[in-house]
Amino acid sequence: MQKSDNGDDVTYGYYVVETAVPDYGTNYSNSNGAEVQTPKDAAVSSGTITIKNTENMRFLLPETGGLGRTVLYIAGVILVLISAGVIITRKNRVKNDTK
Incomplete structure (x- = not known):
């Protein structure tokens, strides 16, 4: 753990903001490995969250x-x-x- 200039412990936090993209789906799984549909269901105070993006193709381009x-x-x-x-x-x- 890092210390501040005063010698106090420094606690870090972060958050992720997602932007919806057409033709892509997102799956979330928390540190237990359980898949959930929304990021709020995957929220954890410690551990990891795995996010898997998949492309949903609507059509194929011709050669x-x-x-x-x-x-x-x-x-x-x-x-x-x-x-x-x-x-x-x-x-x-x-x-x-x-x-």
């Missing part, structure tokens, strides 16, 4: 870009495979023609 990039990637891979096949086929023809 940006859609299928556009995926289609381009697949088309690119197909073109590379076709090109590799043509090159290999031509090399085999040249080898067979020279024999």
Whole structure:
């Protein structure tokens, strides 16, 4: 415990003020681990209060870009495979023609 300049014990206290936020829920549990719905029910003179905030999503945002990039990637891979096949086929023809 800290002492003041006069040598007296200094007692500290604090309080928490919550602001309601849309789409978020709050659960409280006191030092006994019991969950309560309101902060006044969780109030303790000593010990701990655990506050857990959870997000209540109302909707999902769509993915940006859609299928556009995926289609381009697949088309690119197909073109590379076709090109590799043509090159290999031509090399085999040249080898067979020279024999």
